[in-house]
Amino acid sequence: MTDAPSGAHTGTTVSADQAEQQRRGLMLVLSSPSGAGKSTIARLLLDQEENLALSISVTTRPRRSSEVDGVHYHFIDAKRFEQMREHDELLEWAEVHGNYYATPRGPVEDSIENGRDILFDIDIQGTFQLYEKMRSDVVSIFILPPSIAEMKSRLNRRAEDADQVIAKRMKTAVGEMRHWSEYDYVVVNDDLERAYQNVRAILKAERLKQFRSPKIGPLIQGMVDDLKSDLGETD
Template structure:
């Protein structure tokens, strides 16, 4: 994916004739939050509304839930298969979550980043830390907070899928996860889902425009500074 720098109406016809779509390097966009704070909802909104980002599909040892599709929601594997992937260094990161394991397979992510492909990650703070340590230049970390712990508890109860004992465990884990808020580049409070989405989308758009990710800028600027002053697209 490139960044379209074509001039708006009123620019000269000569300038408008040039292809000024600059190549850029892709990014790994991480959304984390306590369970019930909204990261999955925001992630789905990004995927539905932005055709230039795709979900990084994690590998997990937990059982498949009703309605889930293997290879789309998760890659569901056995403990033995997960162990083998660890042995073969097939993960960017992996972690234990609620008695099961989740991991991010390397696959073709690195090559796709070079081509400008963006990946969305719905992972916890442990996975975020591991991924950032391995690939800092391509990682953008966003943490989503609930407006209050009382509201978070209400959201978990409102799902109607967990017992009070499970909800209590999730609340304890939520407090622990929130304590890692300062390990992220951005922190957004999800009091209103549309407003939260707008803020997250603004972060994504700004990160895509960062100078160090615009791999076509050098050639473009050199062209501008050449004797004929003609920009060169990448």
């Protein structure tokens, strides 16, 4: 027995609800220079979007007393990290201050295949690594501050970093902002609520792209076959 052609009507009824619900998930990537408000937008999304979860990284960094394994990070040793990297079990990774941070492939792929969306709050290099592994599943958004003066003001208002650290972040922003055109979308955060709603609108639109919904083809083919039957037409 041969398989039916893709999209062919097989007599199985596919409802509109099934077509919408049985979709492939996506990887929503938010990147920005420091002070653009990316983390705030990410928190709002996680609070208000039911079908969106934050990607949990693995790290070789020692666990802090306030952190919970499997909630903040999956804490692993350097040997396990090397094994995961060698066996292509990581979607992206980076070394920061002598410790490794990475996104494990398995949980992300499982979520996407089951129609759940994953949020990534990562830098440009991490985004490009995701492009290499799963580009069609990635929706990337670059968050910009309204101006450099406002970005610097936001960093100063945090009162968390010394002047030299802020200066380093500003310098890093120069390199980051050069890559804005390699993102799918750019959102300027001049007003937090408007920027958040723009990001949410992008997410909603991307969820409706036809290639993420494999049941759309059978749904339409079923409608066409029903219409032809009503009209008394045959192939």
